[in-house]
Amino acid sequence: MKIIVPMAGMGKRMRPHTLTVPKPLVPIAGKPIVQRLVEDIAKVCHEPIEQVAFIIGDFGKEVEQKLLDIAASVGAKGTIHYQDQPLGTAHAIMCAKEALDGKVVVAFADTLFKADFKLDTSSDGTIWVQQVADPSAFGVIKMNGQNEITDFVEKPTEFVSDLAIIGIYYFQDGAYLRSELQYLLDNNITDKGEYQLTNALENMKNKGTKFVPGKISEWLDCGNKNATVYTNQRYLEYIKDEKDLVSPSARITNSVIIPPVFIGDEAVITNSVVGPHVSVGKKTGISDTVISNSIVQESSDVRNSNLTNSMVGSFVTLQGKQSDLSVGDYNTIRD
CATH class of the missing domain: 3.90.550.10 (Spore Coat Polysaccharide Biosynthesis Protein SpsA; Chain A)
Structure with missing residues (x-):
C-alpha cells in the first residue's frame, strides 16, 4: 500500500x-x-x-x-x-x-x-x-x-x-x-x-x-x-487514555493539570492551571497562567495570561493577556 x-x-x-x-x-x-x-x-x-x-x-x-x-x-x-x-x-x-x-x-x-x-x-x-x-x-x-x-x-x-x-x-x-x-x-x-x-x-x-x-x-x-x-x-479526547501525553521530562510545579492535555518534552509549568484540551509544545514555559482549549507550540514563554480558544506559535513571548488569540511564531506581546 x-x-x-x-x-x-x-x-x-x-x-x-x-x-x-x-x-x-x-x-x-x-x-x-x-x-x-x-x-x-x-x-x-x-x-x-x-x-x-x-x-x-x-x-x-x-x-x-x-x-x-x-x-x-x-x-x-x-x-x-x-x-x-x-x-x-x-x-x-x-x-x-x-x-x-x-x-x-x-x-x-x-x-x-x-x-x-x-x-x-x-x-x-x-x-x-x-x-x-x-x-x-x-x-x-x-x-x-x-x-x-x-x-x-x-x-x-x-x-x-x-x-x-x-x-x-x-x-x-x-x-x-x-x-x-x-x-x-x-x-x-x-x-x-x-x-x-x-x-x-x-x-x-x-x-x-x-x-x-x-x-x-x-x-x-x-x-x-x-x-x-x-x-x-x-x-x-480520542487519545486521552494513551500513556505519556504528559512528558516525563516536563517540570510541573504548584500547578493544576486538567486532562486531557498534551505536554511536551522539557516543558515547564509553574503556578498555573492548564487544561482541559490544551497542547503545550516542547521547551515551552507557562507560568502564572490559566489556559484552556488552546495550542501553544514549541519554545514559547507564556506568563500572567488567561487564554482560551487560542493558538500560539513557536518562540513566542506572551505576557499579561486575557484573550482569544492567534499569535504566529517569533512574536513578542506584552501588556
Whole structure:
C-alpha cells in the first residue's frame, strides 16, 4: 500500500501560523497534522504501508527531513515530490506519478478524521465521505441500492445527497489512475483552469470502475485557527487514555493539570492551571497562567495570561493577556 499526500498549498487561511511552517506541520495534540493523517490511514489499512509520497512546494530541507521521518514512523519509505504551480488536484497527484502503481491512498493534508471501518482493499476504489448538515458547500456523492457511487456532484444548489467527499481516496490500481490523470493533462481537460481529480473519477466510473463510500464517524478540519483548535480538542479526547501525553521530562510545579492535555518534552509549568484540551509544545514555559482549549507550540514563554480558544506559535513571548488569540511564531506581546 502506498499513500500519496498532496500538500503544496500555502495555507493562507491559517496565517500567521503558516508564515514559517507549512500548514500540515502545525501540531495537533503534539504531532504534525500530516503525521496524524498518515498514522490514521495506516490504522484503517489491512496492509503495511510501503511508501509515503509527499507533494510539496519549496519548503526547505528541514521540512523535507521531517516528512521523511514521518514516513519512517509508519514503517514506510518517504519520497519528496514538488508541485511548482497550483494547477489543481489532478496535477498535484501527477507530480508523484512515479508512486502511482499498485494499491494507493490519496489523502489531501488539510483534514483529519475518525473512522470505525477497515479499508476494503478488494474494491476498485473507495471515496471517504462524511454526512454533513449543509452539503451545498461540498462535493457530494450519490449512491445506488448496491452501495456503489453513481454520481459526483460539486456544491449542489439543490439537495441530492448529504455525503460530502472529505479528500481521501483509495484506488486498487494506481497505474490506471495515473493513465486517467495523464489523459486530462494531455488533452488540457480543465475545470475553471485547473486539472481536477473529480474529472478522472467520473471517467473511471463511466468505464466501469465501481467506487464505494468509506463512511467516517467524524471529519475534522484544520483550515483556520478556530477549526484547528477544535480539532486539537477532539483529538485529545480520542487519545486521552494513551500513556505519556504528559512528558516525563516536563517540570510541573504548584500547578493544576486538567486532562486531557498534551505536554511536551522539557516543558515547564509553574503556578498555573492548564487544561482541559490544551497542547503545550516542547521547551515551552507557562507560568502564572490559566489556559484552556488552546495550542501553544514549541519554545514559547507564556506568563500572567488567561487564554482560551487560542493558538500560539513557536518562540513566542506572551505576557499579561486575557484573550482569544492567534499569535504566529517569533512574536513578542506584552501588556
